[in-house]
Amino acid sequence: MRATVNGITVDYEFGGPKKAPWVTLIHGFPFNRAMWKSQVDTLKSTFRVLTYDLRGLGKSTLGKAPQPLEAYVDDLFALMDRLKISKTALCGLSMGGYIALRAIEREPARVSALALCDTRPDADSNEAKLKRAAGIKTLRAKGVPAFCRGMIPNLMLDQGKPAKALLKIMQSNKADGMANALVAMQGRSDCTAVLDRIRVPVLVICGMEDKLTPLPLAAAMAASVPGSSRVSIPNAGHVSNLDNPGDFNRALSGFLKGALC
Numbered sequence: 001m002r003a004t005v006n007g008i009t010v011d012y013e014f015g016g017p018k019k020a021p022w023v024t025l026i027h028g029f030p031f032n033r034a035m036w037k038s039q040v041d042t043l044k045s046t047f048r049v050l051t052y053d054l055r056g057l058g059k060s061t062l063g064k065a066p067q068p069l070e071a072y073v074d075d076l077f078a079l080m081d082r083l084k085i086s087k088t089a090l091c092g093l094s095m096g097g098y099i100a101l102r103a104i105e106r107e108p109a110r111v112s113a114l115a116l117c118d119t120r121p122d123a124d125s126n127e128a129k130l131k132r133a134a135g136i137k138t139l140r141a142k143g144v145p146a147f148c149r150g151m152i153p154n155l156m157l158d159q160g161k162p163a164k165a166l167l168k169i170m171q172s173n174k175a176d177g178m179a180n181a182l183v184a185m186q187g188r189s190d191c192t193a194v195l196d197r198i199r200v201p202v203l204v205i206c207g208m209e210d211k212l213t214p215l216p217l218a219a220a221m222a223a224s225v226p227g228s229s230r231v232s233i234p235n236a237g238h239v240s241n242l243d244n245p246g247d248f249n250r251a252l253s254g255f256l257k258g259a260l261c
């Protein structure tokens with residue numbers, strides 16, 4: 001399905017029982033909503049599940065660039081408005097987690113629960129900012145396929161079939177959309193201060209072998225959110241929902257049922 005919001009076309013899909021609580025899954029970088037297939041299949045008998053492509057990624061258009069992370073949060077709220085979703089649980093992986101955290105900081109009343117997966121609350125360090133700049137250079141010089149191939153070893157523990165499927169998703173993106181996302185993440189605000197103000201159920205999920213947002217970060221984030229719970233996913237790297245969908249889905253659906261049903 002397609003919606004025009006904030007001057008862009010957003011590609012989205014939803015399903016599940018009409019009166020069920022909403023759950024919105026926000027993908028990471030540089031993926032698209034297809035990364036959530038197994039989670040949608042698991043959740044859609046109990047919840048109304050929304051997935052969408054972030055601007056400039058998947059089938060959603062970029063609009064006028066550059067656009068900061070705030071625009072990605074604007075898009076989420078605009079899509080919710082369009083679909084008449086007053087409140088939803090948010091589940092964000094990595095960049096999706098940055099968006100989810102900023103969304104609850106901006107509009108806490110619109111978020112019913114929060115699952116923060118393989119993500120972090122703080123802004124980019126100087127080192128991370130310079131890495132983004134180098135990444136944009138590589139992306140422009142070598143192109144999307146080579147850039148994505150270079151990322152895969154840090155994303156997935158299982159470098160076989162699941163990594164190949166993820167690479168296909170990644171390589172279907174356009175350079176401009178990816179570059180914009182890098183600049184947006186580079187300039188995002190620090191959301192650490194919101195953590196102890198969160199008053200909805202929170203689950204922090206992290207792959208035990210996550211090299212990009214490792215377990216100590218997840219532990220520190222969970223410790224800052226009053227009453228939150230935390231699950232470490234065995235045999236999983238950064239994209240823990242694809243490395244170990246069984247454990248990931250059990251953790252996520254158990255949490256959402258406890259929080260929303």
Ligand code: MLT
Binds near residue numbers: 028
């Ligand atoms: C992601 O998976 O979304 C990225 O690792 C986020 C980032 O580059 O900070």
